[in-house]
Amino acid sequence: MSDLEPTPGVATRAVTVRVSRQFCATAECVFDAWLDPVTTGSFLFAAEAGEVLRAEIDARVGGKFRFGRRENGAEVRWAGEYLWIDRPQLLAFSLNDGSRTPTDERVIIELASVGLGSLLVLTHEMGLERYPERQRIETEWRRRLGMLSFLCPLPRGPDFPAMQQRPTTHI
Secondary structure (H helix, E strand, O other), rough: OOOOOOOOHHHOOOOEEEEEEOOOHHHHHHHHHOOOOHHHHOOOOOOOOEEEEEEEEOOOOOOEEEEEEOOOOOEEEEEEEEEEEEEOEEEEEEEEOOOOOOOOEEEEEEEEEEEEEEEEEEEEOOOOHHHHHHHHHHOOOHHHHHHHHHOOOOOOOOOOOOOOOOOOOOO
Protein backbone atom coordinates (compact mmCIF):
# COMPACT_ATOMS: atom_id res chain seq x y z
CA MET A 1 0.00 0.00 0.00
CA SER A 2 1.40 3.43 -0.92
CA ASP A 3 1.40 6.45 1.37
CA LEU A 4 -1.35 8.04 -0.75
CA GLU A 5 -3.91 5.26 -0.31
CA PRO A 6 -6.32 5.78 2.58
CA THR A 7 -6.37 3.14 5.25
CA PRO A 8 -9.73 1.79 6.36
CA GLY A 9 -10.83 3.42 9.59
CA VAL A 10 -13.79 3.93 11.82
CA ALA A 11 -15.52 6.23 9.29
CA THR A 12 -15.62 3.49 6.63
CA ARG A 13 -19.04 2.29 7.84
CA ALA A 14 -19.84 4.86 10.52
CA VAL A 15 -23.43 5.46 9.38
CA THR A 16 -25.97 2.72 9.98
CA VAL A 17 -29.59 2.51 8.90
CA ARG A 18 -31.63 -0.29 10.45
CA VAL A 19 -35.19 -1.25 9.53
CA SER A 20 -37.33 -4.27 10.31
CA ARG A 21 -40.49 -5.80 8.90
CA GLN A 22 -42.64 -8.75 9.78
CA PHE A 23 -43.73 -11.03 6.92
CA CYS A 24 -46.56 -13.54 6.65
CA ALA A 25 -44.22 -15.73 4.58
CA THR A 26 -41.68 -18.15 6.03
CA ALA A 27 -38.09 -17.10 6.62
CA GLU A 28 -37.02 -19.52 3.84
CA CYS A 29 -39.34 -17.86 1.32
CA VAL A 30 -38.23 -14.34 2.24
CA PHE A 31 -34.54 -15.35 2.22
CA ASP A 32 -34.81 -17.04 -1.18
CA ALA A 33 -36.41 -13.92 -2.68
CA TRP A 34 -33.13 -12.04 -2.11
CA LEU A 35 -31.22 -14.56 -4.27
CA ASP A 36 -33.64 -14.98 -7.19
CA PRO A 37 -32.82 -12.57 -10.06
CA VAL A 38 -36.44 -12.04 -11.16
CA THR A 39 -37.81 -11.51 -7.66
CA THR A 40 -34.86 -9.36 -6.54
CA GLY A 41 -35.18 -7.25 -9.66
CA SER A 42 -38.88 -6.78 -8.82
CA PHE A 43 -38.37 -5.29 -5.37
CA LEU A 44 -34.76 -4.43 -4.62
CA PHE A 45 -33.71 -2.81 -7.87
CA ALA A 46 -37.13 -1.93 -9.23
CA ALA A 47 -38.25 1.56 -10.05
CA GLU A 48 -41.74 2.88 -10.49
CA ALA A 49 -40.91 3.54 -14.11
CA GLY A 50 -38.07 1.80 -15.83
CA GLU A 51 -37.10 -1.17 -17.92
CA VAL A 52 -34.91 -3.93 -16.48
CA LEU A 53 -31.85 -4.39 -18.70
CA ARG A 54 -29.79 -6.83 -16.63
CA ALA A 55 -30.44 -9.14 -13.66
CA GLU A 56 -27.54 -11.42 -12.78
CA ILE A 57 -26.91 -13.24 -9.49
CA ASP A 58 -24.12 -15.66 -8.59
CA ALA A 59 -25.59 -16.72 -5.23
CA ARG A 60 -22.52 -17.94 -3.34
CA VAL A 61 -20.09 -16.36 -0.92
CA GLY A 62 -17.74 -14.35 -3.12
CA GLY A 63 -20.29 -14.41 -5.94
CA LYS A 64 -21.35 -11.14 -7.49
CA PHE A 65 -24.65 -9.62 -8.56
CA ARG A 66 -25.36 -6.97 -11.19
CA PHE A 67 -28.61 -5.23 -12.00
CA GLY A 68 -29.31 -2.55 -14.56
CA ARG A 69 -32.42 -0.68 -15.58
CA ARG A 70 -33.26 2.17 -17.89
CA GLU A 71 -34.85 5.20 -16.25
CA ASN A 72 -35.64 8.37 -18.15
CA GLY A 73 -33.28 7.34 -20.93
CA ALA A 74 -30.31 6.66 -18.64
CA GLU A 75 -29.01 3.33 -17.37
CA VAL A 76 -28.93 2.91 -13.58
CA ARG A 77 -26.63 0.14 -12.33
CA TRP A 78 -26.33 -1.74 -9.04
CA ALA A 79 -23.66 -4.27 -8.16
CA GLY A 80 -22.23 -6.06 -5.18
CA GLU A 81 -20.66 -9.19 -3.78
CA TYR A 82 -22.11 -11.76 -1.39
CA LEU A 83 -20.14 -11.73 1.86
CA TRP A 84 -22.17 -14.22 3.90
CA ILE A 85 -24.96 -16.67 3.01
CA ASP A 86 -26.47 -18.77 5.80
CA ARG A 87 -29.95 -19.81 4.65
CA PRO A 88 -32.48 -18.87 5.96
CA GLN A 89 -31.18 -16.63 8.72
CA LEU A 90 -28.34 -14.44 7.44
CA LEU A 91 -27.37 -12.77 4.17
CA ALA A 92 -24.72 -10.04 3.82
CA PHE A 93 -23.52 -8.30 0.69
CA SER A 94 -21.58 -5.25 -0.44
CA LEU A 95 -23.52 -2.67 -2.43
CA ASN A 96 -22.54 -0.07 -5.03
CA ASP A 97 -24.97 1.94 -7.14
CA GLY A 98 -22.46 2.65 -9.90
CA SER A 99 -22.99 6.42 -9.82
CA ARG A 100 -20.31 7.08 -7.20
CA THR A 101 -16.82 5.83 -6.70
CA PRO A 102 -16.79 2.32 -5.21
CA THR A 103 -17.72 2.32 -1.54
CA ASP A 104 -17.47 -0.06 1.35
CA GLU A 105 -21.24 -0.20 1.91
CA ARG A 106 -22.63 -3.38 3.37
CA VAL A 107 -26.19 -4.68 3.75
CA ILE A 108 -26.96 -7.35 6.33
CA ILE A 109 -30.26 -9.26 6.27
CA GLU A 110 -31.19 -11.20 9.42
CA LEU A 111 -34.29 -13.41 9.44
CA ALA A 112 -36.07 -15.29 12.21
CA SER A 113 -39.23 -17.36 12.27
CA VAL A 114 -42.04 -15.67 14.19
CA GLY A 115 -45.24 -17.66 14.55
CA LEU A 116 -46.29 -18.74 11.05
CA GLY A 117 -44.28 -15.97 9.40
CA SER A 118 -40.91 -14.28 9.82
CA LEU A 119 -39.18 -11.13 11.00
CA LEU A 120 -36.54 -9.45 8.84
CA VAL A 121 -34.01 -6.98 10.24
CA LEU A 122 -32.00 -5.10 7.61
CA THR A 123 -28.87 -3.15 8.50
CA HIS A 124 -27.23 -0.90 5.89
CA GLU A 125 -23.72 0.23 6.87
CA MET A 126 -22.14 3.09 4.94
CA GLY A 127 -19.50 5.77 5.12
CA LEU A 128 -19.71 9.07 6.92
CA GLU A 129 -20.25 10.92 3.64
CA ARG A 130 -23.75 9.34 3.43
CA TYR A 131 -24.87 10.76 6.80
CA PRO A 132 -27.10 13.45 5.21
CA GLU A 133 -28.89 10.74 3.19
CA ARG A 134 -29.71 8.37 6.07
CA GLN A 135 -33.39 9.37 6.39
CA ARG A 136 -34.00 8.97 2.65
CA ILE A 137 -32.20 5.60 2.66
CA GLU A 138 -34.28 4.36 5.60
CA THR A 139 -37.50 5.41 3.85
CA GLU A 140 -36.37 3.68 0.65
CA TRP A 141 -35.55 0.42 2.48
CA ARG A 142 -38.99 0.47 4.13
CA ARG A 143 -40.58 0.90 0.71
CA ARG A 144 -38.50 -1.95 -0.77
CA LEU A 145 -39.42 -4.32 2.08
CA GLY A 146 -43.07 -3.40 1.55
CA MET A 147 -42.70 -4.40 -2.10
CA LEU A 148 -41.08 -7.67 -1.02
CA SER A 149 -44.01 -8.46 1.26
CA PHE A 150 -46.28 -8.57 -1.80
CA LEU A 151 -43.94 -10.97 -3.63
CA CYS A 152 -43.61 -13.60 -0.89
CA PRO A 153 -46.61 -15.91 -0.91
CA LEU A 154 -48.50 -16.81 2.22
CA PRO A 155 -47.59 -20.25 3.58
CA ARG A 156 -49.80 -23.13 2.42
CA GLY A 157 -50.13 -26.75 3.42
CA PRO A 158 -51.54 -28.76 6.30
CA ASP A 159 -49.94 -26.52 8.93
CA PHE A 160 -50.87 -23.33 7.06
CA PRO A 161 -54.55 -23.24 6.04
CA ALA A 162 -55.38 -21.08 3.03
CA MET A 163 -56.58 -17.60 3.87
CA GLN A 164 -60.29 -17.06 3.51
CA GLN A 165 -61.12 -14.63 0.75
CA ARG A 166 -63.25 -11.71 1.89
CA PRO A 167 -66.60 -11.35 0.18
CA THR A 168 -66.85 -8.52 -2.30
CA THR A 169 -69.26 -5.81 -1.30
CA HIS A 170 -70.97 -3.76 -3.97
CA ILE A 171 -72.43 -0.36 -3.21
